[in-house]
Amino acid sequence: MASILIIDDEDNYLDLCRRFMPEHTFLAPARNFREAQATLKRHRSKVDLVLLDVHFQIPEEDLLPEDKAELYARGDRERTLERLRRTQGLRILDRLRQSYPDLPMIVMTGRDDLPLEADAERLRAEDYTYLLDDEYLDARSLKLQIDGILAGKDEGSGGAAEEHEPFYWGRTTAMLSLRRRLTVLARGRLPIIIQGATGTGKSLLAREFIHPRSGRVGRFVAVDLSTIPTDLMAAHLFGVTKGAYTGATSSREGVLERAHGGTLFLDEIGNLSLELQKALLLVLQDGAYHPVGSVKERVADIKLVVATNENLAAMVRDGRFREDLYMRLNPATAVTLPGLSDRRDDFQELLTFFIGRVASEAYNHDLLARYAEQRGLAVGEGTLPVTVGRSLPARADPRRIHFLLHPSSYNLLRDFNWTGNFRQFEMILSNLVTFTLVELVERAEQVEPEDLGEASRADVIPILPKTVSDLLRPVFDVSDDEDGDGRCRVEVAIEPGESLNAVSVAVERQYLETLYDRTGGDLGEMAALLLGEPDAGRKIQLRMNQIGIRLRRLRRRRADGAGA
Amino acid sequence: MGPTEFRERVAALKHDLGKYVAWMSANFPADAWEPPLEDAVLDALQRDLLATRRRADGTPEAAWEVWERLSGDLERPLADELARVADAVSALRSIEPSLRARDRAALADHAPAIQEAQRTIRDELRALQRRLTRG
Secondary structure: OEEEEEEOOOOOHHHHHHHHHHEEEEOEEEEEHHHHHHHHHHHHHHHOEEEOOOOOOOOOOHOOOOHHHHHHHOOOOOOOOHHHHHHHHHHHHHHHHHHHOOOOEEEEEHHHOOHHHHHHHHHHHHHOOEEEOOOOOOOHHHHHHHHHHHHHHHHHHOOHHHHHHOOOOOOHHHHHHHHHHHHHHHHHHOOOEOOOOOOOOHHHHHHHHHHHHHHOOOOOOOOOHHHHHHHHHHHHHHEEEEOOEEEEOOOOOOHHHOOOEEEEEEEEEHOOOOOHHHHHHHHHOOOOEEOOOOOEEEOOOOOOEEEOOHHHHHHHOOOOOOOOHHOOHHHHHHHOOOOHOOOOOHHHHHHHHHHHHOOHHHHHHHHHHHHHHHHOOOOOOOOOOOEOOOOOOOOOOOHHHHHHHOOHHHHHHOOOOOOOHHHHHHHHHHHHHHHHHHHHHHHHHHOOOOOOOOOOOOOEEEEOOHHHHHHHHHHHOOOOOOOOOOOOOOOOOOOOOOHHHHHHHHHHHHHHHHHHHHOOOOOOHHHHHHOOOOHHHHHHHHHHHHHHOHHHHHHHHHOOOOOO | OOOHHHHHHHHHHHHHHHHHOOHHHHHHOHHHHOOOOOHHHHHHHHHHHHOEEEEEOOOEEEEHHHHHHHHHOOOOOOOOOOOOOEEEEEEHHHHHHHHHHHHHHHHHHHHHHHHHOOOOOOHHHHHHHHHHOOO
């Protein structure tokens, strides 16, 4: 049974469908664009299909476009209105497509009835838009068409292998809808704007989802515009010819050339100077550009994906972003990625996906292989599949490894305020896997999982609750309550490392050293702050030793500082 | 009336008359038309022929009224296709009393002629539109 919205100014379709297709649910019909928009806003997740009439005999004020002055200026007002009414469905379609690019819609007209051949071609080329095979509607053929579309939709949303790939999507309707939307946008030639807070997966989506689905054979090239000095940005984007400026000792290709035929991902597009915005606009308009210092025009055939965590529309209003470029970037279809804390319904899917990713990192992969060897698991040529969850798999399986989280740890991870979103999540999971495996592998003889009693299951690796809370606690509690909100902040400098673990350890080193200074070198106070155990100073000392912090050096530094 | 306007008029006829003259009734299987005529078919016929369209004030507009509205000012003689449509509309109009009276027996007797007239209207309007569109 499907839920179908009919957009029609009369009850003809509704009556026909209810009589001859009683197996489906038909929502209250929308009589014009405004009502259709309101219904979809409220019930988009419930609507499987839209039936859209073309002829709307409705009052002038309900007709699209809202501003008809230009149309009236071209000729007879009454005739213009009549034409608007007889083609209104196509205008409604265009408008709805801006918000719902992947919503299946049957335009209730045949090819012959479309006012222009161009409309027929356009509609036939559009994904998710269908015309009737015969303009004289027959309930049976309409039913077949609806059932065919719905079957295809089900297959597409639940049956295809790629839909089951864990990736990033989870299983909530909102995310599956976003996925379908991005699938459509990826195939099109227009640019895509991805918005979202830091760490929400913007570059991940561009690289691992949009580019592979774009059908383009060229490379994926990503540029973070926030990391490129302003004066070098033009050369970086467009390339430079030898001698173009002092220091340009050789010609160098830009990212536009490298991405030719492929996808160019410009992260932090808001950092682009107004001058370069104009140059990028010309690329989008004409598909051509000039490298710095060159008069020779180059062709750029790129799928452009831009990302930002700024409000581009607001930047346009403030004069910091060119309106013409903004409009060229296809803002009507901009997608906004939710943060991890907004995706608790998908938490298990995301946990599985990211555990799989961190388990395949080189260091963790080696640790897993060593663990598997120690425990006699069936390590083949590749990597053992990894699963994760708060419950024990019913049957032992030597061909995979299951990370078992205590329910309280699972809840802690799920409910945590992930301000750094997936980047932070992945880092913490990487640490969890590393610390857990190091413990198991290096002290294989002493493994005594606390309270879980799964030691006999070689295929199950319990993650100790303490490991989880230890990793999350510093993020909670490293504070001087500078902001009076019960927390305070430690600034850390993040630099690229050879692995996430290395980056994480570097960060941990910084905050432990900062904390050491703030507590005056009092390990007991640090233990109270971090573990809630003032007597656990020894643990802090061990941890600091473990990650390469030398207390003697810190003491000397403190003494030098006091003496200075 | 210029060619563009004529084409638009034919499109309107095809939509308002051709599309709706058999909107519900064309979907019933052959045995539903056997006497005694089923209520559902009778309802569908009344709707398709006596209330083919609705005016702005909500009052029903019968098939022959739709035809008159959209063809009344067309130049005579009508194009061949439209002449055949006119005949078919007349045939339908002849059963108006039976329809209004819900005379099942008479309507069952006329069922083949009704269906034939509906088909003619649809086919001829479609053919004319295609001829005009494809020059």
